[in-house]
Amino acid sequence: MTEDKHIKEQKIVDQLSGTFQNLTGKVKRERRVEVSVEKKLIPSVLSYVKDQLTFTHMSHMSCVDWLEDEHFELVYILWSPELKVQLLVKTLINRENPVIENVDMIWGQLNTYQREIREMYGIQFTGLEGREEFVLEDWDEMPPMRRDFDTAEYIKDVFFERPGRDGAKDVREVIATRSGEEIPELAKKYSRD
Template identity: 35%
Template sequence: MSKELNLWLDDLLKDIKIIQFKRKNSRRVRIDIAPEALPALLELLQGRASYVHLSAISCVDWIEENEFELVYHVWSYETNSLVSAHTRISREPGVYLSVYDLYTPAAFFERDIHEMFGVYFEGSPDMEKFILTEWNGPPPMRKDFDSEAFVNQTFNWEEYHPQWLKDIEAEGGGITTRPEDVR
């Protein structure tokens, strides 16, 4: 049963022109699809092909292409295989459709992506802040946010100056390379 379903799905997906289909191995499929067609694909996968479990939605910031990549990982408990549906949306304004009506777990992932990347999901039940409640800066997971620079500006490092170091400095030695010099 599960094998037939897989074959049926492979055939079906290969025939659809707007998507790119790639079977990585017996349990992993990668699909690249236009953003406007993704909800329909997910509906098809869930309703007709038993991909009922939304394992995760991942977001990747391809800043050089000015795009966000959204990856929907859905799993079928019947065929034991995972479809990763990739789609790319423009980084500006970074708005996309929620798939909450198909997959309840989407609410968490969409909220998380909204908070960390600034992608707004229309129709998502909850776009409120969650982890970074008191953060007013830019979405931190964006590539143009430099967290190390932020930390260096915001916090003071503990400056150690123990006796052994003073002794070495008295002899003409001392710190030559700090860790931040080689990062």
């Protein structure tokens, strides 16, 4: 990852860190640039890169739950059709009070992404419009994509247990014992007991 190999990528990082304070950026590889900013800078950084740096295409927006570090990481993934560079804008928000500004006026489809993240992680986007329910229906538990949501516990309460899963036994083994058949050698081999 030498400097001379990624000139246009480095130029983007330089321009961004020159414009915004507290912005750290690096070139990850060819055509991949990553910057980290404070959460209050997100709207201005996004509109800057869209208008000035030709990152007109919004590829993706993601969220990672760092439970241990007590923050969520939001990632805005942008693409410049002219420079052919993928830009990842990252920001951290507090896990206790997950609020960030809504930016769907910059890219309309961000509305969908933010609604999904709101539903899945419980992050509030101030001023975000749109239906409260996106994917889930009548969900009254903790937002399911948070890492402290235990699906195994949840399904025990709500759904019927999958037979054969009790006691972490192998399915074939359980079925075989139930019907009184001989347990095949193959099954014994994989038994977890």
